[in-house]
Amino acid sequence: MKIVIFANAFHTISGGDKIFVEFAKHWLSWGEDVDVITNKSGRLFAMENGLSPKYIHLWPASFSDKLGIFISSAYKTIHSLIRSFFIDPKNIDIVFSASFIWPDLLPGLILKLKKPKLKWVVACYVFLPNPLSRGYRGSLFNGIVLFLVQKISILIISLFADQVFVASYLDSNRFFKRIKVNAIRGGVDFPYFSKFPPEKKIFDAVFVGRFHPQKNVDDLLDIWQKVTKKRKGLKLALIGGGYMEDELKEQVYTNNMGGNVLFLGILDGLEKARVLKSSKLFLSTSQFDSGNIALDEALASGVPGVVYNLPRLDYPQGVIKITLGDEKTFIKWVLTLLEKESLRRSLSIKGQSFASSLDWNIKARQALESIKDLYVKEN
Numbered sequence: 001m002k003i004v005i006f007a008n009a010f011h012t013i014s015g016g017d018k019i020f021v022e023f024a025k026h027w028l029s030w031g032e033d034v035d036v037i038t039n040k041s042g043r044l045f046a047m048e049n050g051l052s053p054k055y056i057h058l059w060p061a062s063f064s065d066k067l068g069i070f071i072s073s074a075y076k077t078i079h080s081l082i083r084s085f086f087i088d089p090k091n092i093d094i095v096f097s098a099s100f101i102w103p104d105l106l107p108g109l110i111l112k113l114k115k116p117k118l119k120w121v122v123a124c125y126v127f128l129p130n131p132l133s134r135g136y137r138g139s140l141f142n143g144i145v146l147f148l149v150q151k152i153s154i155l156i157i158s159l160f161a162d163q164v165f166v167a168s169y170l171d172s173n174r175f176f177k178r179i180k181v182n183a184i185r186g187g188v189d190f191p192y193f194s195k196f197p198p199e200k201k202i203f204d205a206v207f208v209g210r211f212h213p214q215k216n217v218d219d220l221l222d223i224w225q226k227v228t229k230k231r232k233g234l235k236l237a238l239i240g241g242g243y244m245e246d247e248l249k250e251q252v253y254t255n256n257m258g259g260n261v262l263f264l265g266i267l268d269g270l271e272k273a274r275v276l277k278s279s280k281l282f283l284s285t286s287q288f289d290s291g292n293i294a295l296d297e298a299l300a301s302g303v304p305g306v307v308y309n310l311p312r313l314d315y316p317q318g319v320i321k322i323t324l325g326d327e328k329t330f331i332k333w334v335l336t337l338l339e340k341e342s343l344r345r346s347l348s349i350k351g352q353s354f355a356s357s358l359d360w361n362i363k364a365r366q367a368l369e370s371i372k373d374l375y376v377k378e379n
Helices: 015-029 040-048 062-067 069-084 102-114 140-160 169-174 190-195 217-230 245-254 269-277 293-300 327-339 341-358 360-378
Strands: 002-007 033-038 056-058 094-097 119-123 163-166 180-183 203-208 236-239 261-265 279-284 305-308 319-322
Touching (some): 015 033, 015 040, 015 293, 015 360, 033 040, 040 062, 062 069, 069 102, 069 140, 094 102, 094 360, 102 119, 102 140, 119 360, 163 169, 163 360, 169 180, 180 360, 190 269, 190 293, 190 341, 203 269, 203 293, 203 327, 217 236, 217 279, 217 327, 236 269, 245 261, 293 305, 293 341, 305 327, 319 327, 319 341
Parallel strands (some): 002 033, 002 094, 033 056, 094 119, 163 180, 203 236, 203 279, 236 261, 305 319
């Protein structure tokens, strides 16, 4: 079965990017014929995460990233559309669009229109909030544009795609009933993180993710400041990057938190595993999430989490879920877990047990069987 993955929208690392790379790696290891089409940044990320370059086809567009997200996305969209017209879909069985963003989505649409019998699967893990709604955070202009892009993408997916991968079945009703919706959340390399040698606990807490309004890192820093006022000398490690980085560093400097917050940059593989193993807790104050691969990796590492209780975050074990916006309870639980090692250890054991069910071998197999089911029914 020939599978082509479009990942041309790659710009900054997201959970969806990790998912398409792990799917490709596992599907190839099981004998499937897989090609990934992406830009230079996407190719580098895929290779750093173990995907052989011989399965990666380059559509160079990453130079446009320095022009800003909108110009870059527009260029990548036009570039991908033009190139997709020259692809012969004759020998392609499945097209997988790694996101709803147009450089990933529209090439899949073009091939589907050229070969209607081809099966088209689209990943749509995050659904953007209405930027005019109360509590929206971030640029209003950016929010409106991206919200409209997703609305158009959902319509295209509903009309033409054969299956859509979402993070939660709560999002099934966003699409027309004609399309098959499959809740395929992200996964974790459980053997790697669970068997990684223990490290000395040098960080009291860790956050891993994009420095983006969606992740609400500035509120996490506010909470951490209050935590450190109650207990001196605590250290929070921040792994990640993004356009809010300078703003967050200024927040730390202004509040004299330099000794309590460490910016470690974007880490992956061995470096990230070591920091996770060196941390007592994983913290996230995101108010809008449909999955959290970083938390999955923390649980696999034996690090319990404290997060806001969001409807689409399914963590039955190993995580303390706080009512959205309840900072006092959040702070209370952070301090309690830091003080009570036995409670932290109990959560750790339960969290690792749950994380074992998220291993990439399991998640990639579920996705492949779902795709194959489409193909077999047609043929």
